[in-house]
Amino acid sequence: MKKIGVWLIGALGSISVTVILGSLLLKKGMSHSTGMVTETEPFKRLDLVPFEAMEFGGCDIRSGKLYETANQIAQKMAGIDTSLVRAVGAELAQIEKNIHPGTSFNCGEAIGLLSAVSVESGKSLREEIDEVACQLNTFRCSNGLDEVVVVNLASTEPLLELKDYHHDVKALEHCIDNNSRDSLRASAIYAYAAILSNCPYINFTPSNGALFPALVQLAQRNGVPVMGNDGKTGETLVKSALAPMFKSRNLEILSWEGFNILGNMDGQILDCEENRQSKIRTKDAVLGKILGYTPHSQVHINYVPSLGDRKTAWDFIHFQGFLGTKMSLQFVWEGYDSALAAPLVLDLVRFAELAHRRGEAGLMPHLASYFKDPIGVDEQRLHEQFQMLIKYVEEARKAPKA
Ligand SMILES: NC(=O)c1ccc[n+]([C@@H]2O[C@H](COP(=O)([O-])OP(=O)(O)OC[C@H]3O[C@@H](n4cnc5c(N)ncnc54)[C@H](O)[C@@H]3O)[C@@H](O)[C@H]2O)c1
Secondary structure: OOOEEEEEEOOOOHHHHHHHHHHHHHHOOOOOOOOOHHHOOOHHHOOOOOHHHEEEEEEEOOOOOHHHHHHHHHHHOOOOOHHHHHHOHHHHHHHHOOEEEOOOOOOOHHHHHHOOOOOOOOOOHHHHHHHHHHHHHHHHHHOOOOEEEEEEOOOOOOOOOOOHHHHOHHHHHHHHHOOOOOOOOHHHHHHHHHHHOOOOEEEOOOOHHHOOHHHHHHHHHHOOEEEOOOEOOOHHHHHHHHHHHHHHOOOEEEEEEEEEEEOOHHHHHHOOHHHHHHHHHHHHHHHHHHHOOOOEEEEEEEEOHHHOOEEEEEEEEEEEOHHHOEEEEEEEEEEEHHHHHHHHHHHHHHHHHHHHHOOOOEEOHHHHHHEOOOOOOOOOOHHHHHHHHHHHHHHHHHOOOO
């Protein structure tokens, strides 16, 4: 059996640890895979990486113990008994050896405060990239891995203003060689190193600096599949399912206001204005593309520490029907963020590995349903996005590649 490495950027964060814990429990048959799309028909019939073949590693800018973080997660989430964490304690200790210090290069103040090491490492951009590539290579060689998939699960960075050189590989490489330090954030250093190391790369975060056009071009050129941005797990998932209903009944949405409260570290980082703007941007893109017009809409995200990983979204939709009659719909979504995100990350790893094995390169548009802001895809309606995935699977089954 082939061995597939999963390299998690932000390896000690809530989603990463839930991914690791979940897959260890699934490997031992001690939990169930609800939430994973690839465990259902017709995806089950594809030749996808089994849990037994996955090895985990990654990096983080904080120091911490994987076992303790897994225990904290289990205590907070209903459904995981802490005895289950004890049952995989030895495996967690083993994986911890594969977790290395990350870089917080040009990540802004809020993320810098998390970091155990100085924000300014003094290394050049090229040296930062080489160090990540070296970590990936060590992970691959010391674990005898056939493939490594890299997933960005680090904190949301402040928006990066994209310039001409973010649209052209040559110009970007020129910036890197000239050590133009404002041109990249940490997430791009990881992406660049992953692509050069022939590792498929997924950006699950809203950070726009993590996967911009020049990086997509590089991936295309190097035969590496990539996709992002921002996992679609909660409020936006519901939005992309509900908004088409209003459109198909010719009900005019006047306003769609979303209020989100959450209390985990993600929420703490999003409490900082410059980081929050990245998230609001990806959440905001959905409605206009589905409806063909832009109703009044604001997304609010507030940090409420006592809630921990339990996110609540209250959405108020004000709409107009026949003869101008005004009506409204409200919904409340309450979810454990990491329990919603982790199964999607495992699905994405499987699809990215499959795409690489099939010789695909550049963007993976068939994965649009997994993202709030699927790069290169205009389709935002959930059902239609899911059909794109089904179509891809049918083609992959008809024409399997080595
Ligand atoms: N949970 C969801 O439903 C969901 C949905 C979509 C997107 N996301 C995004 O996924 C990401 C992870 O979410 P989370 O809840 O696990 O957050 P978290 O705060 O629990 O974990 C983030 C981890 O990243 C680490 N980190 C920060 N900057 C880093 C860097 N430059 N290099 C390496 N490590 C770094 C932090 O130390 C932390 O351990 C966030 O960007 C979040 O916005 C989450």
